[in-house]
Structure formats: C-alpha cells, structure tokens
Amino acid sequence: MFNIKPNRRGLIQLLVISLGITTLINGILFTFNINQSVTQPIKPEYPLLPSSWMIGLIWTVLIGFMAYTQWLLIKKTRDRALLSIVPILFLNCVLYPLYSQGFTNDFNQLIGNLFTITYAAFITGRIRSITKFGSNLMLMVTLWALFATFATSKLI
Template identity: 35%
Template sequence: MLDVLNRPNRGSLIANLCVALASVLLMNALIFGFGWNIPSDQMRRVWFEPPDYVVGAVWVALFALMAFARWQLNGTTTGQARRARFWITFLLVSCLLYPLYSLAIGSVIGGLIGNLWTIALAAFTISRVWRVSPIAAYCIAPVIVWVTFATFITLGELGYL
C-alpha cells in the first residue's frame, strides 16, 4: 500500500495528494466540528488574524504543497532522497497533530511551542530536501512563512503584541 506513494508516476502524485488532503480535511472537520476554532474567554482576538475558513484553506494548500514535494523526491532512489521523504512525511504528521496539542486543549502556550517546533522542523526538513530537490524544498518553505505569521497571532493572543 505505501509503495504506491513512493513511485515517480502520476498515480503516485495523485495518491500523495489524496492522502495529504484527506488527512487535513478530516482534521479541519474535527476543528470546526468540535469548536476548537472558537477562542476561549481569556484569549484575545488579534486584528490581523484571518477568518477561520481562510486558515483552514491555507492549511489545505500547504498540505498539497508538502505532498507534491514528497512526490517530487520519488524520481531519485538514493538514500538521501528516502531520508528527505521521511522528513517531509514527519513534517506532514507533525502539522496534522498540531491541533490536538494546541486547539483541542485550548492552550495558547501549547500553540506557541507547537509553532516554534513546526518552524524549526520545516527549516530542518528544507535543509535535507534541498540536497535532493530544490523544487521540493521551495514547496515546503511556505510552511515557515505561514507558521511564522501564526506565531505573531499567537503572541498577540498572549498579549505581547
């Protein structure tokens, strides 16, 4: 089953995209379904915070880019490419689990720590992927940009901005 994700053909691209998009859409359904997107009373709303549906749509786009980056590495069969694919997969899973350790428990501090972790992990992943495919690395870079923006929102919610 997992082998289909690691082939350098169009079917594998579709499989990578489908797995990533189904995962993020399921998580978005949980976020909106359980009301994890509704701020608690002690949380401040920041003026530059986008609407929740925009946040969800951005994550869908980011997951599609990460899935494409993962697939992009399938054309190279070196150990370096396999390790780079692992790091992209690890980043995808880490991003997918973020709502569980921040939004689900209503922890702004957990969100801040998660943001910093995600930025560091994405930067590390880019450093590993760049050696194999700069195009794939460029597809991961928007994760850093978006999560940095989200970190400013989190700092605002904590009252630091």
C-alpha cells in the same frame, strides 16, 4: 506503509491521502465547532490572523505542498531517512489541533509552532540540492508558521 511510485498515480495517491486527512480534520474542527471556530471570529487579541476557514484553507494548501514535495523526493532519491522528513512534518501539522488541546493551550501552541518553524526550515535547507522547487514549497510552510507564531504572540 504506502507504496508510492514516482509517477503521476503516485502523486495523485499522495495528494488524495494527505488532503483527505486534512479535510477530515478540518471537517471535525468545523462540525464540532472546536474552540468556536465557526460561530466566533478569531480571538480579538489576534488581529493579524485571518478567519478560521481561511486558516484551514491555507493549511490545506500547505499540506498539498508537503505531498508534492514528498513526491518530488520519491522521484529523486531512495534515501529512507530523507524520505521520512516530510511525513514527520505532515504528522506534526495534522496533529496540531490535538496537542494544542483544541487551540486552547497557548504553551503547546507555541512549542508546536516553534518546532514547525525549525523543522520546516531544516527541511527547506536539507532538500535544496535535491529539489529546489520542493525546498521553496517547504519555505512556504516555514513562512506561514513564522507569521502565525508572530500573529498569536502577545507581542503586538
């Protein structure tokens, strides 16, 4: 689909594509005020969550981490199966607003969060021997998804 090379231009391409998609999605969420993301604070039953714009910013940074990790993998391996794991996580994350039905379907949100935690943790371990730095970046995705799942659970 994209012919990303293991050079500086390839890194820039990955960052522009992934962050562009994320910015577009964040723009849609805020422009159309999905789930009152602009006009209302986070639901009071989720006191641990930061504001909506901060969550969007955190995910933008995490998507950047995914893009950089993908570039590190492109530099170090030609294994097509291995090169497909980070893009699958990326798709899962950017489609979250859709399959969670605009952040209104608690069950779909929980399933999506659990998949993200599990899959990001899998990636963290799977790529550790190839790129420790990339593995640590994927660990950040895992930790954020863990926190978000805990913060939106009805346990607190």
